[in-house]
Amino acid sequence: MKLHNNTIRGVHTALQAIFEEGQYADKVIERTLKSNPKWGSKDRSFIAETTYEMVRWWRLINFLSPSTNLWDLFGTYWLMQGNDLPDWEEFERLHPEKIKAKYESIKDPGLLESVPEWLHNLGAKELGAIWEKEIHALNEEAEVVLRVNTLKTSRERLKNQLAEDGIKTYILKGYPDALILEERQNVFRHPAFKAGLFEVQDASSQLVATTLAVEPGMRVIDACAGAGGKSLHLAALMENKGKVISMDVEEWKLQQAKLRARRNGVSIFEPKLIEGSKTIKRLKETADRLLLDVPCSGLGVLRRNPDTKWKLSPESIEKVQQTQQEILQSYPSMLKKGGQMVYATCSILPSENEEQVKKFLASEAGKDFELLEEKKVFAHENGFDGFYMARLLKK
Known part of the structure; x- marks a missing residue:
């Protein structure tokens, strides 16, 4: 592939915003x-x-x-991909053979998988041998998964409609x-x-709403709704009958x-x-189903949000x-x-998942609850995001 100076500069601009200003990669790239409206589809x-992959590694x-x-960093990345560099003065300090030798000398698995050392140690401590397989899978590029809106179409009809416009898709069993x-x-x-x-929603994320086992006519609360992706899925599973109350502490997310x-x-x-504890108290014992898709480290979705691992810290996880x-x-x-509730995270750490559920069940607040099922979804096993779901019954 031929390199162009102006597109590399676009990558540089994005990387500076991500690493020097702490901005989120998806917003920066957008x-x-x-x-630059002159950039064509290939340039974009x-x-x-390139930005996402450089952030990942x-x-x-x-x-x-x-x-x-930044020119040395880009050139190093380009060589890592097995490409040749053009004879530009910006790349004159780079020697492929030295970079290759240095790479082959690496023994640290955390460095090879390009994660912070503290995070590698934490993952290994909590997940043991699974961690190495999982972080390797989370360094792969995520596939684009659509969730068909069954209120408006069927999966087969949408598949055919997209195919007519040259967008090929396949069904996931x-x-x-x-x-x-x-x-x-x-x-x-x-x-x-x-x-x-349709909406764009990873396959693992689609499991959350189905785990809640909703039915048409129910009153369902999605208590950490964010921008509402899972609320919409719940509404579709309920055939648009009943009520889905989407709650969040951020009003702009609810507007979205x-x-x-x-x-x-x-x-x-x-x-x-959610304006405080009064909002929760006013809704006491009103929901047939409750979804708690709680804030988490986001370690299960590193494939699509690779900048997360550079923004995390032991303190932020705590x-x-x-x-x-x-x-x-x-x-x-x-x-x-x-009624039933689902506690869910897009994390793979037991300390955010099953250990939190055990702590809740052992507390006064959880004494009337019973664990019905748990789902631990790992990227290295199913090829999609890492997730955790626990379904509980209020006796």
């Missing part, structure tokens, strides 16, 4: 691509994919590069609403997306969810801002664990007796 793909690239100069793109591309501009026929619900044709959606237990101690009061 803004970077909008900055190059910038987005940032520690390893910095170790192999002769300096922290065991995931009734999922379609996977055969080739990565921007599907947000497609008329079918604008018409609300409201727009998505309108596009999806969901009429049973009700956004509710803080999020405190938040998880606070939610478990308070929010289940909204569930009726005989």
